[in-house]
Amino acid sequence: MAKPAAADTLRIHWIDVEGGAATLILTPAGESILIDTGMPGLRDPVRIHRHCRDIAKIAKIDHLVITHFDLDHYGGAADLAKLIPVGRVYDHGVRPQDVERVGDAYLTFPAERRLVLTPGDEVPLKQVEGRPPLTLRCLGALQRFIEPTDAHAENPLPEWAKRKDPDLSHNANSIVLLLRHGNFEFFDGADLTWNLEERLVSPRNLVGEVDVYQTNHHGLDVSNNPVLIRALAPRVAVMNNGHRKGCGPEMFAALKDTPSIEAIYQVHRNLRPDGDQANTEPERIANTTEAEHCTAHPILLEVGADAASYTVTVPSTGHAQTYRTK
Ligand SMILES: [Zn+2]
Numbered sequence: 113m114a115k116p117a118a119a120d121t122l123r124i125h126w127i128d129v130e131g132g133a134a135t136l137i138l139t140p141a142g143e144s145i146l147i148d149t150g151m152p153g154l155r156d157p158v159r160i161h162r163h164c165r166d167i168a169k170i171a172k173i174d175h176l177v178i179t180h181f182d183l184d185h186y187g188g189a190a191d192l193a194k195l196i197p198v199g200r201v202y203d204h205g206v207r208p209q210d211v212e213r214v215g216d217a218y219l220t221f222p223a224e225r226r227l228v229l230t231p232g233d234e235v236p237l238k239q240v241e242g243r244p245p246l247t248l249r250c251l252g253a254l255q256r257f258i259e260p261t262d263a264h265a266e267n268p269l270p271e272w273a274k275r276k277d278p279d280l281s282h283n284a285n286s287i288v289l290l291l292r293h294g295n296f297e298f299f300d301g302a303d304l305t306w307n308l309e310e311r312l313v314s315p316r317n318l319v320g321e322v323d324v325y326q327t328n329h330h331g332l333d334v335s336n337n338p339v340l341i342r343a344l345a346p347r348v349a350v351m352n353n354g355h356r357k358g359c360g361p362e363m364f365a366a367l368k369d370t371p372s373i374e375a376i377y378q379v380h381r382n383l384r385p386d387g388d389q390a391n392t393e394p395e396r397i398a399n400t401t402e403a404e405h406c407t408a409h410p411i412l413l414e415v416g417a418d419a420a421s422y423t424v425t426v427p428s429t430g431h432a433q434t435y436r437t438k
Pocket residue numbers: 131132133182184185303329330
């Protein structure tokens with residue numbers, strides 16, 4: 113009698129799109145979720161497609177989430193859809209003022225369905241019997257968040273908290289996502305910015321504590337409010353920065369000062385002069401060269417079948433480390 117095929121583990125892959133975003137989630141039931149698609153032009157769609165084919169071994173993207181309409185997030189979507197079939201597409205909704213911004217290519221690329229995510233919505237995911245439940249929940253979009261309840265811990269603003277100038281850019285509209293698999297939790301806040309980050313976790317923490325924090329906004333200093341990072345209390349931070357984008361000195365110091373953080377991973381070495389101070393250990397950096405010569409190595413994470421631990425690997429340096437789920 114044939115043994116039933118073992119279900120896969122939950123995996124999260126950070127694909128290098130040079131300081132844009134392209135986070136691929138592979139579920140135990142064999143579904144794929146891509147969060148953002150990098151820049152327009154062929155470079156990023158080709159990289160994402162190659163990763164899907166050669167490393168993730170998938171022939172379709174079941175769920176594509178576009179967090180907001182900045183080029184480094186939605187820009188690659190239309191060309192990617194020419195390379196690999198796309199199932200459902202989710203975004204925060206194309207408002208009248210977004211139509212010109214995203215253009216025809218985004219509005220018309222082939223997909224099975226197009227849906228809008230609003231705070232509290234979940235992306236419907238197949239479950240595997242005997243495995244911890246898997247959910248991907250939208251906590252925020254268009255500067256609105258889920259309603260606070262008594263279940264959300266109170267988190268009064270610490271006295272050291274500071275505010276920054278209001279963010280009038282499109283980043284503030286980012287969809288905020290929380291992936292949960294048993295006790296394992298991964299936060300992808302896209303490009304959410306400083307004052308909204310505070311609102312997300314204070315006076316009540318609408319996220320809770322997580323295991324893995326994808327640094328907001330590629331690790332730029334206009335995001336990554338320490339009020340947010342402390343409230344999320346991650347063990348691991350992963351930064352989808354570029355050679356000269358993100359990995360800001362203030363953000364890097366904030367990560368270093370967060371007691372819960374055991375390890376910081378970077379898609380790129382920060383090659384700016386401040387990189388002397390703001391770079392993690394070399395073995396935790398996937399790419400070290402300038403964009404023109406970059407061979408685009410990923411960072412990979414795999415959650416154990418019982419979700420009690422997870423392992424982060426950087427194939428380009430041979431690094432692998434296992435962390436306990438909180
Ligand atoms: Zn961005």
